[in-house]
Amino acid sequence: MFRIAVRHWVTLGAALLALFASLLAVQPTQQAAAADGKPYTNPVKSQKGADPWLEYYNGNYYLVTTSFTGELTMRKSPTLAGLSTAPSVQVWSDSTSSRNWNMWAPEIHFFDGKWYLYYSAGPRGSACCDDQRTHVLESSGSDPMGPYTHKNTFTGSNLNPNGWLIDASVLKHNNKLYLVGSGSAGGSKQSLVIAPLSNPYTLASSTFTVISSPTxxxxxxxxxxxEGPEPLYRNGRTFLVYSASACWGPDYKLGQLELTGSDPLLASAWTKKQTPVFQRSDANSVYAPGHNGFFTSPDGTENWIVYHANDAAGDGCDNGRTTRAQKFTWNSDGTPNFGTPVALGATIAGPSGETATTPTAYTIVNRNSGxxxxxxxxxxxxxxxxLQWTCxxxxxxxxxxxxxxxDTSRLVNVATGKVADVAECASADGADIRQWSWLNNNCQKFRMVYLGGDYVRIVNAATGKVADVADCSTANGADVRQWTWLNNNCQQWRLVPTTA
Structure with a gap:
C-alpha cells in the first residue's frame, strides 16, 4: 500500500479520475443480448408427437418421436417453427418380426462421427407391451437421418419380464458411457435402471442397477x-430428469435426480428431488407433460426442453399427444428451472441464433434431371x-x-390445393401420377423413405411403387408416373425447403 501525504489529495484525486476514465475507454462493451429466433407456436408436431427427441446439428433441427408402428420418421428444419410443417421422412423400417412393432421413444446420439438411434420395440401382433426391448441403430456417416443399420439389442439379465427395457438414453460421465432406461429388476416396480456400456452399442455388463423407484x-x-430418464449437464453437475406416474393419467410429470456421488452405477450416488420439476397446468390446458429431451439454441446461449403433453385431462397415452418446446432457465442453486408448460397457440420467440427463413412448402427436385x-x-x-420442368x-x-x-403424407400443390394421386388407383408400372381433389384414400398418400444425401424415394401407400420420371428423361415435360423401385437416380427426389 502507498502512503500519500494529505496535502497531495487533490492532485491524486485528479490523477485517479483520469486513470479511471482511461480504463473505461479500453473496457470491452457489454455483449449484446442474443437475438431471438423465428417466432413459433406449440405444438411443433401435432401428429404422433409422443416421446420427442430433438437435436440441432449443422444448421438444422432434427425431430424424431414415437410411432407405435414398425417405422420411424424424422423431421428436419432450419428453424424450430418449421418443424410443424416439415416432411415426416421414414428413416427406419424393420421386417424382423421380433422388433417391428410399437416403436417407442427414439433418440439420436452422436459418437465418433456416427449417429446412434436408440428406441424400444416389440414383435408385431403381440399384446402390448410385455415384449418391449431396447434396440440401437448405427448411421453410415454423419447424417442424422441415416441411412441406418440395426446394430444391437440390449437385454438386461436381471430385468423382468425376460429383459424388458424401454426409454433408453445414454449418460456420459468421466469419459465413460452408461445406458439408462426404465425397467423392473427383481421385484421392483417400473424404475430407472442403469448399466455400463463398452461402446455405444454394447453393454459392458448385462446387469442393471435400480437408481430410482416410484416411492x-x-x-x-x-x-x-x-421412466424416460434424460441426462442434463451444467457446470460439472449431472442431472437425470425423468417422467413419473402413469402416462395415461393427467398427472404424468417430470422429476429429477442428481449425481452427487462418484459412481453412477450406485443407487446411493443419486439424490432425488422430493418435488416434481415440471407438471400439469390447468390454467394453460396442459396435461401430462413428460418424456422430454433437451437441446441448445443454435448460438449455444440458451437451454431448451422438448416434451409431449395433452390438451385435455382425459386424453391418455396415445398418438393424440403433441410435441411442444420451450426455453428453460437455471436457479441460483445451479438446478434447472423448467417453469410452467406454455399454452398451445401462444406465440413464442424461437431459439436464439436462428437466421434461416422458416420453410412453409417444398420443391421436389429429381436427382437425375435436376x-x-x-x-x-x-x-x-x-x-x-x-410432370417435371425446369425449377x-x-x-x-x-x-x-x-x-x-x-406414417404417410399427402402432397398438396400450393397453386391448386389439389393432391398428387395415382390415376384410377392402378397398381401397374407406368400408371400416371396426376393431381386430384382430396379423397382421403391410399392412392393419394405417400411415404418419404430416406436414401441418404438428402434424397428420398416417394412410395405410394396403396401400390408400394415409387414416383419415377419416364424413361429417365431430362426434358421439360417428361411425365412422372409410378414404377417398381429400381434404385436409380430417376426415382430419387430431394425435398428443398421454400416458402409458399
Whole structure:
C-alpha cells in the first residue's frame, strides 16, 4: 500500500479520475443480448408427437418421436417453427418380426462421427407391451437421418419380464458411457435402471442397477412409474430428469435426480428431488407433460426442453399427444428451472441464433434431371398431369408435405390445393401420377423413405411403387408416373425447403 501525504489529495484525486476514465475507454462493451429466433407456436408436431427427441446439428433441427408402428420418421428444419410443417421422412423400417412393432421413444446420439438411434420395440401382433426391448441403430456417416443399420439389442439379465427395457438414453460421465432406461429388476416396480456400456452399442455388463423407484406420492398417480430418464449437464453437475406416474393419467410429470456421488452405477450416488420439476397446468390446458429431451439454441446461449403433453385431462397415452418446446432457465442453486408448460397457440420467440427463413412448402427436385415436380401449366382441374420442368419458383412447383398421422403424407400443390394421386388407383408400372381433389384414400398418400444425401424415394401407400420420371428423361415435360423401385437416380427426389 502507498502512503500519500494529505496535502497531495487533490492532485491524486485528479490523477485517479483520469486513470479511471482511461480504463473505461479500453473496457470491452457489454455483449449484446442474443437475438431471438423465428417466432413459433406449440405444438411443433401435432401428429404422433409422443416421446420427442430433438437435436440441432449443422444448421438444422432434427425431430424424431414415437410411432407405435414398425417405422420411424424424422423431421428436419432450419428453424424450430418449421418443424410443424416439415416432411415426416421414414428413416427406419424393420421386417424382423421380433422388433417391428410399437416403436417407442427414439433418440439420436452422436459418437465418433456416427449417429446412434436408440428406441424400444416389440414383435408385431403381440399384446402390448410385455415384449418391449431396447434396440440401437448405427448411421453410415454423419447424417442424422441415416441411412441406418440395426446394430444391437440390449437385454438386461436381471430385468423382468425376460429383459424388458424401454426409454433408453445414454449418460456420459468421466469419459465413460452408461445406458439408462426404465425397467423392473427383481421385484421392483417400473424404475430407472442403469448399466455400463463398452461402446455405444454394447453393454459392458448385462446387469442393471435400480437408481430410482416410484416411492413418492406424486410418482404413483394412476400408476407407479419412473421412466424416460434424460441426462442434463451444467457446470460439472449431472442431472437425470425423468417422467413419473402413469402416462395415461393427467398427472404424468417430470422429476429429477442428481449425481452427487462418484459412481453412477450406485443407487446411493443419486439424490432425488422430493418435488416434481415440471407438471400439469390447468390454467394453460396442459396435461401430462413428460418424456422430454433437451437441446441448445443454435448460438449455444440458451437451454431448451422438448416434451409431449395433452390438451385435455382425459386424453391418455396415445398418438393424440403433441410435441411442444420451450426455453428453460437455471436457479441460483445451479438446478434447472423448467417453469410452467406454455399454452398451445401462444406465440413464442424461437431459439436464439436462428437466421434461416422458416420453410412453409417444398420443391421436389429429381436427382437425375435436376428438374422440379410440376403441375402442368398450373391447371386446377382434376386430372391435370404432374410432370417435371425446369425449377422456376412457381407456385405450381411448390408442395406442402402434410403428415397424415399414419406414417404417410399427402402432397398438396400450393397453386391448386389439389393432391398428387395415382390415376384410377392402378397398381401397374407406368400408371400416371396426376393431381386430384382430396379423397382421403391410399392412392393419394405417400411415404418419404430416406436414401441418404438428402434424397428420398416417394412410395405410394396403396401400390408400394415409387414416383419415377419416364424413361429417365431430362426434358421439360417428361411425365412422372409410378414404377417398381429400381434404385436409380430417376426415382430419387430431394425435398428443398421454400416458402409458399
Amino acid at each position: 413418492l406420492s406424486w410418482e404413483t398417480q394412476s400408476g407407479e412409474v419412473n 428438374k422440379c415436380l410440376d403441375v402442368n401449366g398450373g391447371g386446377t382441374a382434376d386430372g391435370t398431369n404432374i 422456376n419458383g412457381g407456385a405450381n412447383q411448390k408442395w406442402r408435405v402434410e403428415d397424415m398421422a399414419d
